[in-house]
Amino acid sequence: MQSQGPIISEPQYICDVCGKKKPVSQMAGKCVKCGKYVCSSCAKMKGDKVYCPAHAGCFIATAAYGTPMAIEINTLRNFRDQKMEQNGMGKSLIILYYEISPPIARVISRSQKMRALVRFSLKPIICTLNRKMHTKY
Numbered sequence: 001m002q003s004q005g006p007i008i009s010e011p012q013y014i015c016d017v018c019g020k021k022k023p024v025s026q027m028a029g030k031c032v033k034c035g036k037y038v039c040s041s042c043a044k045m046k047g048d049k050v051y052c053p054a055h056a057g058c059f060i061a062t063a064a065y066g067t068p069m070a071i072e073i074n075t076l077r078n079f080r081d082q083k084m085e086q087n088g089m090g091k092s093l094i095i096l097y098y099e100i101s102p103p104i105a106r107v108i109s110r111s112q113k114m115r116a117l118v119r120f121s122l123k124p125i126i127c128t129l130n131r132k133m134h135t136k137y
Contacts, residue, residue: 015039017052017095031055044098053098059105064118066109072119075126078133 010023016036028043030036033055044056051057058076062068084090108114 013037013039015042017042017091042095053094056098059098059101060108060118061122063105063109064115064122066115072122072126075129075133076122079129082133 010025012021012023013027014021015027015038017038018041020039022039026040028038028040028045029050031038031043031052032049034052036052038050038052042053044051044053046056057068058073058080061070061073061076065072080090080094084094108118
Protein backbone atom coordinates (compact mmCIF):
# COMPACT_ATOMS: atom_id res chain seq x y z
CA MET A 1 0.00 0.00 0.00
CA GLN A 2 1.37 3.37 -1.04
CA SER A 3 1.26 6.43 1.21
CA GLN A 4 -0.82 9.33 -0.04
CA GLY A 5 1.47 11.90 1.57
CA PRO A 6 0.73 14.35 4.35
CA ILE A 7 -2.82 15.55 4.84
CA ILE A 8 -2.91 19.32 4.63
CA SER A 9 -5.77 20.82 6.55
CA GLU A 10 -7.41 24.00 5.32
CA PRO A 11 -6.98 27.10 7.50
CA GLN A 12 -9.97 27.82 9.74
CA TYR A 13 -11.60 31.20 10.34
CA ILE A 14 -14.32 32.26 12.75
CA CYS A 15 -17.32 34.00 11.21
CA ASP A 16 -17.88 37.32 13.01
CA VAL A 17 -21.65 36.92 12.53
CA CYS A 18 -22.50 33.35 13.60
CA GLY A 19 -19.30 32.69 15.58
CA LYS A 20 -18.72 29.30 13.91
CA LYS A 21 -15.29 28.10 12.88
CA LYS A 22 -15.24 27.45 9.12
CA PRO A 23 -12.60 26.44 6.59
CA VAL A 24 -11.35 29.27 4.39
CA SER A 25 -13.28 27.83 1.42
CA GLN A 26 -16.55 28.51 3.29
CA MET A 27 -15.77 32.14 4.06
CA ALA A 28 -17.34 34.74 1.76
CA GLY A 29 -14.96 37.51 2.78
CA LYS A 30 -15.11 40.83 4.62
CA CYS A 31 -18.23 42.99 4.80
CA VAL A 32 -17.57 46.07 2.68
CA LYS A 33 -19.30 48.28 5.30
CA CYS A 34 -17.86 47.12 8.62
CA GLY A 35 -15.01 44.74 7.80
CA LYS A 36 -16.44 41.72 9.64
CA TYR A 37 -15.31 38.33 8.32
CA VAL A 38 -18.45 36.59 7.09
CA CYS A 39 -19.02 32.93 6.17
CA SER A 40 -20.94 32.06 3.02
CA SER A 41 -23.95 31.01 5.14
CA CYS A 42 -24.27 34.45 6.78
CA ALA A 43 -23.06 36.67 3.92
CA LYS A 44 -25.34 38.58 1.61
CA MET A 45 -23.84 39.19 -1.79
CA LYS A 46 -24.65 42.15 -4.02
CA GLY A 47 -22.73 41.49 -7.19
CA ASP A 48 -19.20 40.72 -6.07
CA LYS A 49 -19.51 42.70 -2.82
CA VAL A 50 -19.89 40.93 0.54
CA TYR A 51 -22.22 42.30 3.22
CA CYS A 52 -22.86 41.03 6.71
CA PRO A 53 -26.57 40.67 7.60
CA ALA A 54 -26.51 43.98 9.49
CA HIS A 55 -25.48 45.88 6.36
CA ALA A 56 -27.31 43.96 3.68
CA GLY A 57 -30.35 46.22 3.64
CA CYS A 58 -33.95 46.46 4.79
CA PHE A 59 -35.55 44.35 2.09
CA ILE A 60 -39.22 44.56 3.09
CA ALA A 61 -39.21 48.26 3.97
CA THR A 62 -37.24 49.07 0.81
CA ALA A 63 -39.81 47.18 -1.25
CA ALA A 64 -42.66 49.02 0.49
CA TYR A 65 -41.16 52.51 0.16
CA GLY A 66 -39.61 51.90 -3.25
CA THR A 67 -36.15 53.14 -2.26
CA PRO A 68 -33.51 52.30 0.36
CA MET A 69 -33.13 56.06 0.94
CA ALA A 70 -36.57 56.58 2.55
CA ILE A 71 -36.21 58.32 5.90
CA GLU A 72 -38.53 55.75 7.53
CA ILE A 73 -36.01 53.04 6.74
CA ASN A 74 -33.31 54.91 8.67
CA THR A 75 -35.40 54.47 11.83
CA LEU A 76 -35.51 50.72 11.26
CA ARG A 77 -31.77 50.60 10.51
CA ASN A 78 -30.95 52.58 13.64
CA PHE A 79 -33.04 50.22 15.77
CA ARG A 80 -31.30 47.23 14.21
CA ASP A 81 -27.82 48.69 14.70
CA GLN A 82 -28.29 50.27 18.15
CA LYS A 83 -30.54 47.73 19.85
CA MET A 84 -30.82 44.39 18.04
CA GLU A 85 -27.13 44.01 17.13
CA GLN A 86 -26.23 44.42 20.81
CA ASN A 87 -27.54 41.03 21.98
CA GLY A 88 -27.56 37.40 20.86
CA MET A 89 -31.33 37.14 20.36
CA GLY A 90 -31.34 40.31 18.26
CA LYS A 91 -28.47 39.05 16.11
CA SER A 92 -30.30 35.75 15.58
CA LEU A 93 -33.47 37.58 14.53
CA ILE A 94 -31.47 39.70 12.09
CA ILE A 95 -29.94 36.60 10.52
CA LEU A 96 -33.40 35.00 10.26
CA TYR A 97 -34.84 38.18 8.72
CA TYR A 98 -32.15 38.27 6.04
CA GLU A 99 -32.82 34.63 5.23
CA ILE A 100 -36.60 34.92 4.80
CA SER A 101 -37.22 38.52 3.74
CA PRO A 102 -35.87 38.70 0.14
CA PRO A 103 -38.65 36.54 -1.40
CA ILE A 104 -41.28 38.39 0.67
CA ALA A 105 -39.87 41.72 -0.53
CA ARG A 106 -40.08 40.57 -4.15
CA VAL A 107 -43.81 39.84 -3.73
CA ILE A 108 -44.41 43.19 -2.02
CA SER A 109 -42.53 45.16 -4.67
CA ARG A 110 -44.76 43.76 -7.46
CA SER A 111 -48.03 45.03 -5.98
CA GLN A 112 -48.99 48.64 -5.30
CA LYS A 113 -51.64 47.42 -2.81
CA MET A 114 -49.12 45.28 -0.92
CA ARG A 115 -46.66 48.18 -0.79
CA ALA A 116 -49.36 50.44 0.66
CA LEU A 117 -50.41 47.78 3.18
CA VAL A 118 -46.83 47.25 4.38
CA ARG A 119 -46.23 51.02 4.67
CA PHE A 120 -49.47 51.30 6.68
CA SER A 121 -48.35 48.40 8.91
CA LEU A 122 -44.86 49.80 9.44
CA LYS A 123 -46.04 53.32 10.31
CA PRO A 124 -46.97 52.65 13.99
CA ILE A 125 -43.79 50.61 14.49
CA ILE A 126 -41.63 53.39 13.06
CA CYS A 127 -43.47 56.07 15.11
CA THR A 128 -42.99 54.04 18.30
CA LEU A 129 -39.30 53.46 17.57
CA ASN A 130 -38.80 57.17 16.85
CA ARG A 131 -40.40 58.11 20.18
CA LYS A 132 -38.43 55.54 22.17
CA MET A 133 -35.10 56.30 20.52
CA HIS A 134 -35.50 60.05 21.07
CA THR A 135 -36.79 59.84 24.65
CA LYS A 136 -34.23 60.29 27.40
CA TYR A 137 -34.85 58.23 30.52
